[in-house]
């Protein structure tokens with residue numbers, strides 16, 4: 001496999017040896033430098049030199065999002081500020097942002113894993129990378145930027161928004177690669193259609209979509225409407241940003257950059273490790289980061305390790321598409337619902353666009369779910385009767401698939417707010433403060 005770096009196709013034994021050696025170093029690093037880890041490791045009665053095999057990972061303490069908040073802004077840093085050369089932040093939904101830091105070496109690592117991400121889609125020096133992930137505190141923009149530079153591609157630092165300008169760049173600069181959230185890519189696809197620009201007249205070939213949950217149906221829509229191969233990418237600020245894992249062209253799960261990030265799947269309630277194939281919470285340990293290493297970080301993202309080897313030749317394990325976060329689950333009249341399940345249903349109904357908003361209310365003692373979804377242009381033109389018929393069809397499908405009665409409103413095209421970054425799909429008006 002000439003396109004793969006040596007580590008991506010290393011024998012499992014060699015990789016595990018490297019992981020253990022790096023894990024020991026990472027534990028020693030935080031033991032010495034981060035009070036929170038020193039205390040927790042002491043409480044757990046484990047030291048770096050006690051780690052004899054990767055199974056000993058389970059003896060290490062977990063890290064959670066609240067640990068970032070409790071030590072805000074710099075309490076988890078393992079190096080002095082003069083070694084830090086970059087800060088990013090993730091806003092989250094409540095309170096203070098999560099602040100993350102990088103040394104020069106960390107940025108090297110990040111560029112390397114992002115280069116590997118892009119190379120998984122065949123990106124190289126001849127490519128023109130249209131990067132519509134947000135530049136700024138969000139890790140998406142600069143993460144892809146550095147990766148694209150590393151592979152020698154020409155990167156266009158578009159960031160999100162200014163859709164007109166995006167269309168001009170896509171058309172005139174002959175972009176071959178699109179990087180954005182899937183919801184924004186869909187928005188761009190619509191804007192192209194409206195401007196009368198056919199995707200076959202563009203040079204786009206591959207897209208790297210992530211930072212929010214999306215479905216196979218959405219992949220099909222993006223692939224056909226943009227005439228590209230759509231690859232799923234995953235990462236999170238607390239661990240590094242994008243670059244943790246990426247699909248190869250087989251598109252059957254995302255390979256984890258296991259030489260830098262050690263994945264586990266645990267039962268979110270008991271926190272016991274789960275075997276390959278079982279769905280649970282993804283837990284990640286950084287093996288090489290210096291400024292902000294994390295031990296067993298609970299991502300809240302639900303997925304499973306794919307047990308089968310991949311046909312692409314990579315030996316790195318894959319995680320399955322992340323359909324939900326443990327904290328995204330809505331409980332409506334006792335039924336557990338994830339926004340992605342609703343998206344899945346919507347993708348199967350011809351006549352609606354996958355732009356949608358879920359509004360949850362409490363009326364008396366009863367929770368209600370309203371699903372607002374946009375009609376395709378043709379349906380909207382056919383009049384209110386057609387819109388109502390479509391709403392009834394969606395309502396029926398949601399009831400059949402999820403077992404929940406929902407109020408469905410089919411709204412005219414372009415009425416649901418577009419996001420340039422991560423889409424906001426849920427308004428939970430039951431909670432204090434209104435939205436989530």
Ligand code: AMP
Nearest residue numbers: 090210211212213233234235236237322
């Ligand atoms: P942030 O740190 O702000 O970039 O947010 C990271 C979070 O975005 C992750 O923990 C996931 O919940 C979500 N996320 C990132 N990539 C994906 C993806 N490909 N599919 C589903 N969710 C994703």
Ligand code: ZN
Nearest residue numbers: 248250310312
């Ligand atoms: Zn593969």
